Amino acid sequence: MVAQGIAEIFYYLGFVTVSTVGVVILLFLIISPRDPKPTPEKRAAFESGQIAVGRGRTRFIIQYYPYLLMFVVYDVVAMFLFAWALNIRSLGFNGTLPVAVFLVVLMVPLAYALHLSKRPENW
Amino acid sequence: MAILTSPLFFKIAVFPGLTSLAIIAALVTWLDRKVTARVQLRIGPSYVSPVGGILQSFADLIKLAFKELIIPAKADKFFFVAAPVIGMILAGGLVGLIPFSPETQIANLEVGLPVFLAFLTLSPTMVLLAGWSANSKYPFIGGLRSLFQQTAYEIPLWLSAIGVVMMAGTFDLLKIVEAQSTGWFIIPQALGALIFLITITAEMERIPFDLPEAEPEVIMGWQAEYTGFLFLAAQGAGFIKLYVFSALFATIYLGGFLGPAPVPGLVWTLLKTTVIIVLIILLRGSFGRVRIDQLLRAGWTLLLGLAIANIAITYIIIQGIPSI
Numbered sequence: 001m002v003a004q005g006i007a008e009i010f011y012y013l014g015f016v017t018v019s020t021v022g023v024v025i026l027l028f029l030i031i032s033p034r035d036p037k038p039t040p041e042k043r044a045a046f047e048s049g050q051i052a053v054g055r056g057r058t059r060f061i062i063q064y065y066p067y068l069l070m071f072v073v074y075d076v077v078a079m080f081l082f083a084w085a086l087n088i089r090s091l092g093f094n095g096t097l098p099v100a101v102f103l104v105v106l107m108v109p110l111a112y113a114l115h116l117s118k119r120p121e122n123w
Numbered sequence: 124m125a126i127l128t129s130p131l132f133f134k135i136a137v138f139p140g141l142t143s144l145a146i147i148a149a150l151v152t153w154l155d156r157k158v159t160a161r162v163q164l165r166i167g168p169s170y171v172s173p174v175g176g177i178l179q180s181f182a183d184l185i186k187l188a189f190k191e192l193i194i195p196a197k198a199d200k201f202f203f204v205a206a207p208v209i210g211m212i213l214a215g216g217l218v219g220l221i222p223f224s225p226e227t228q229i230a231n232l233e234v235g236l237p238v239f240l241a242f243l244t245l246s247p248t249m250v251l252l253a254g255w256s257a258n259s260k261y262p263f264i265g266g267l268r269s270l271f272q273q274t275a276y277e278i279p280l281w282l283s284a285i286g287v288v289m290m291a292g293t294f295d296l297l298k299i300v301e302a303q304s305t306g307w308f309i310i311p312q313a314l315g316a317l318i319f320l321i322t323i324t325a326e327m328e329r330i331p332f333d334l335p336e337a338e339p340e341v342i343m344g345w346q347a348e349y350t351g352f353l354f355l356a357a358q359g360a361g362f363i364k365l366y367v368f369s370a371l372f373a374t375i376y377l378g379g380f381l382g383p384a385p386v387p388g389l390v391w392t393l394l395k396t397t398v399i400i401v402l403i404i405l406l407r408g409s410f411g412r413v414r415i416d417q418l419l420r421a422g423w424t425l426l427l428g429l430a431i432a433n434i435a436i437t438y439i440i441i442q443g444i445p446s447i
Contacts, residue, residue: 008230043193
């Protein structure tokens with residue numbers, strides 16, 4: 001037993017994938033022109049006309065890393081709420097109270113983390 | 124040959140599927156350029172046309188298809204090519220879930236709304252992959268910005284969509300539209316709709332949230348190394364998303380295909396979608412770009428707080444004030 005719509009969405013995705021990849025291969029092999037001997041300058045990384053120096057994947061700032069850490073936790077929390085939201089009419093207040101407590105318990109550390117994230121020396 | 128004349132094949136291949144998607148994406152590109160030009164007191168595209176330069180984006184499409192493809196020497200070639208193509212497939216796949224009218228919906232999934240949001244979660248990953256595989260500084264910065272931006276908008280986006288699920292009591296997009304026959308959800312869900320609009324604008328990387336591809340700051344960001352049709356794929360995915368997300372907004376907040384009888388439902392959906400598209404384009408003409416720290420701060424405090432407040436308000440609308 002396949003749930004409704006599953007087959008259709010896979011047909012559609014398959015059709016889109018095959019068409020897009022087909023067009024890309026067609027463009028790549030036939031239409032798009034080739035340069036048989038590209039110069040090193042042409043294939044160099046773009047740095048606004050300067051000669052590219054150093055690695056492409058440079059060191060990057062870790063300044064917003066706390067947000068990534070919080071995201072890993074709280075993105076999952078948003079998922080849990082969907083199950084509750086779907087059945088809200090049948091759950092009533094007794095079903096909602098644990099969710100509210102759950103949210104409060106999770107929002108306190110979030111508020112603390114946001115408070116700390118203003119001070120980069122803590123991370 | 125029976126399969127070629129079946130209604131499903133027509134929906135997949137013509138409308139709302141692939142052919143119409145390509146044409147609409149080109150028309151949305153034209154609309155974007157034209158409306159932005161009008162906002163800035165310019166004329167915009169005007170030559171390639173029967174009327175108002177409407178064929179300009181088709182001309183651009185042909186031009187870009189004939190450009191040479193330059194892959195940087197140090198790039199990770201497979202993923203460099205694959206990332207924008209997969210991004211475009213993901214954006215195009217979304218349209219299969221939208222009920223333009225009860226008959227013109229490709230796949231009526233029971234879990235349509237979460238599947239839509241889950242698909243859309245994948246596209247910043249493709250941006251990061253594109254930025255990483257190019258092995259160049261500007262794309263790398265753009266990709267990382269996209270990653271940080273995703274953490275800012277994604278949780279408010281999901282939480283604002285929860286308000287709609289609470290009102291309708293279903294994930295099925297067709298049933299969500301039918302639940303709005305007594306009143307559009309934008310009225311009880313005004314706050315949620317506002318958050319949803321802001322966060323989908325951030326997801327589409329459009330001004331004021333176009334940090335991963337900011338031209339003056341990081342020179343198109345993750346798209347900096349793309350040429351020819353790969354640039355077309357990278358840009359095209361953005362415009363397909365503009366169309367599909369506007370259609371989703373019209374579906375879950377503006378009553379989708381519901382409207383006065385003589386006009387068919389399909390026209391209503393497209394009309395509402397066009398209104399939202401123009402609204403999002405006008406944002407581009409009205410606001411400056413936000414900084415990444417402002418966006419992260421706003422996403423984690425203001426938008427998240429308002430989204431949770433919206434859930435509480437929705438609960439009170441449905442159940443009344445809880446009596447303990």
